[in-house]
Amino acid sequence: MSEVTIWLLILVIGLGTYLMRLSGIQLFGKRGMPPRLKRALRFVPSAVIAAIVVPAIVYGGPDPGLHAENLRLWAGLIAAIVAWTTRSVLATLGIGMGSLWLLQWWL
């Protein structure tokens, strides 16, 4: 991809994201958001984040796929438990990366 295309991409995504950031505070301030839009938007964070996380764990590593040799599945499971119980980015990053490195070194 050329440098010009990359900068155009960044500008278009930046502009679109800015308009979304401005939308609610500027447009829906007095009238309130349309109820249908509001109901659908409630599910955006959970659906989008899960759609980022799960494929990155299953297909991101050197042994991609749903099988026991894919160490990211095991490290991801451990990290999910840590994230769920501590809600801490540092603990999840530390234990998640640490368990991946340990598994790599052992096996």
Place this chain on the structure above:
Amino acid sequence: MDKDTQQALLAGLRDVSPMLPGVVPFGMLAGIAAIEAGMGAMAGLGMSVIIFAGASQLIVAQLIAEGALPLVIIATALLINLRMVMYSASLAPFYGGLPFRWKASIAYLLTDQAYALTITRFFGEGPAAHQRWYYMGVAVTVWLLWLLSTALGVMLGATVPAAWQIGFALPLVFLVLLVPVVNDRPTVVAAVVGGSVAVLAYDAPYHMGLTIGAVAGIVCGVLTETLFSRARDDADV
């Protein structure tokens, strides 16, 4: 600067500080990902200034590295940032009446952190003059730290050995963000469907797997909520 302004700024700084350790590795990762995707240092930093939304920056770098079509990259990034519409609307009761230059600045600085802290702090209150300074205390801090950590990541760039599997940090950071938003049955359904469909659709043409998964998750979340509220209404009769 009067006393109320100063106090509100400091309160924002104090409330955001426990969140800062999460911002640094995430920002570094965004910088490293941009370099690994061959975007160059300026474009890596440019993303942090112009887009200023970590999740979409990481996915943009990944999609560029995979050679996805520009239109697909734009659609995927905007879908990831769609939650900003919801955040922005939630802030309207407090900031919707301010002069446009304030709204324009508040909008630019809007992040998951700024949204979450402001909503928690002012819930149930009417609009008040000090609220904008609290927001600035939170949001400007996140912005500065985000730029610094991206710059650090851009400098480290390709020096990180491949054996460290630094890319695994991406799902780890997002796992932590997922926990608080999955808080009732419909949001659980949205997450489970979103994640599974994204895996099944991984090989979909034009790198549309993430988008297909996310849209399926949103639709199933809405359907679940509709079904359950209907069942509850029937039970009431």
